Amino acid sequence: MRTMQSHIAGKFRGWVQAVAAVALVSVIAACGGGGGGDSSSSSNNSSTTLNGGSLPASPTQQPIAATAANTVPITVGRGLSGVINIPTVSVTVCPPGTTSGCQTINNIQVDTGSFGLRLVSSVLNSSLLNGGLPISTLTSGAQLAECATFADGYTWGTVRTATVQIGGETTATGIPIQIIGDKASSTVPSPGCGSGSAENTVSDLGANGILGIGTAPNDCGATCANAGTAANYSNYFSCPGGTSCTRTAVPLAQQVANPVANFTADNNGVIVQMPPVSNTGAASATGTLVFGIGTQSNNALAATQTFTTDAFGNMNNSVFNGTTVQAFFDSGSNAYFFADSSLAQCGSNFAGFYCPSAAQTRSITLGGLSSTRASVSIGILSASTLFSNTSNYAFNDLAGQIGGSSSFDLGLPFFYGRHVYYGIDQTLSGGQTPYVGF
Structure with missing residues (x-):
């Protein structure tokens, strides 16, 4: 979910696209680190076969307890x-x-x-x-x-x-x-x-x-x-x-x-920590929002990969399907959103989402303003399969289409099983450049 910071910069991006209800479920579709070299994300889980296809291994990080003041x-x-x-x-x-x-x-x-x-x-x-x-x-x-x-x-x-x-x-x-x-x-x-x-x-x-x-x-x-x-x-x-x-x-x-x-303290960034969820969805999920990065014993910068971004958190040198895209981690989008003509789209009941007949894996190479590059694989399961259980509200493999091929929205599904870091832009006061990491 992005507010428009500048028409000039092309930051006109949103999150609410109404689609048909699934039983009682109201579905809404969301529209300075360091590091170096190329690497791939990994986890301890093996890949999963579903509907005749396969999903990548799911990340397994757990959130810390939300008991501290930050x-x-x-x-x-x-x-x-x-x-x-x-x-x-x-x-x-x-x-x-x-x-x-x-x-x-x-x-x-x-x-x-x-x-x-x-x-x-x-x-x-x-x-x-x-x-x-x-x-x-x-x-x-x-x-x-x-x-x-x-x-x-x-x-x-x-x-x-x-x-x-x-x-x-x-x-x-x-x-x-x-x-x-x-x-x-x-x-x-x-x-x-x-x-x-x-x-x-x-x-x-x-x-x-x-x-x-x-x-x-x-x-x-x-x-x-x-x-x-x-x-x-x-x-x-x-x-x-x-x-x-x-x-x-x-x-x-x-x-x-x-x-x-x-904030008076812990004001240089946030860490969004969400637990893993099943590939077929979960009724709920409880995570932790941590304030500050490297300011307390519970918020050390422990990201495997960090990417220096533009002021608004975009990784503008990312590549998907051979095309340079603007990628971003957005908890306000309720699915992955990107353009891929090889993925079957859902019918009118779930317009805007992808409904492949078999589970799918797609990879994107993330790149910000520094030399850091990292390949990330995401899983995609048919929205109609996921929404068939109307008691579930947390999904880690829901994806949909986005207008044009220049953006790749890594929405909330990306966050499950991960700690995602956001370093706030402090360059006006001589401080850190903005960055994201996981």
Whole structure:
């Protein structure tokens, strides 16, 4: 799940593609390290034969217990509306600069492919919604709103300021967050707010909000801060009196911010740890989100491979089927998404997913900005086979198609049995370059 950081950079990528329900299951399809040399990923499991084909060996890492202050449990299950492969955590928001008058909100999606906290307005209590979390304003006095655009829709709402707590970590001060759906639909700028449908409710999202904790410290960066590019490409809008919203430039300090980058400690990255699941799916899975990398005894950088990325966590020198692609690890996508004409697509019941008659293995060579290269094999089982058990919500071999052949989305299936690392971009303060690893 990626918010659009820059039309220029081609970062317009999303996560919600509605497909038919499977019995009671509401299926939603997601649209600076070091190291060197070439190597292949490995695990202790042997390959598995299913439906006359074979799947690669599954990774077997287990998450650590979520008992330390820099950890919080991740849950995958039926959730609020039966969305498969949606990892969630609890987040607490408070009026800026305080730790009182707070509200803890459950079922917030963990999304390493976007940046910043977004909460659906209907889940906030009245004291926070009606003044406790103040709406940001521009120097003109106009309200600040954002249209966070995805491939098939958008979230629209005000930018507000909140102190954010996750597990035992707290932001040093109030940070900008987006409140989704708190502005009337009549205020949505048109044109200017993407395409597709509004994703402004809990049922639209399948969650109470989105926790964007990828490698970027904020959700747009220089494109929205620079008046020259913001005029055409900014996510942000000036709304005098709350209406008549027009696109505007916004300084970095007022852009929706990655909460982790603003923690008082353990603020240089995250580790997403998910347990292994069966190749035929599982009813649920419980993992751990660890804050900080190399800052505590429980968060050492122990990745076998790390890749220096662009600011938004992309490995732009990856290769799939002989074509250079932009690959990325995205917990907010509920399947692998890539283009492969040799894989049979599902019918209308599971449109957007692959339904090969036999289990399949595909390999991609990952490459970032450094010389590190690593080949990774992924397994693909027919979506119709996986969804036949309507009690399962966690899948490690679900895959679907993506528009074009230039991107390869390693969604949540990649995370099962792995520890996946995200080093946050700190180059503006003279710190680390962004990286990912596993």
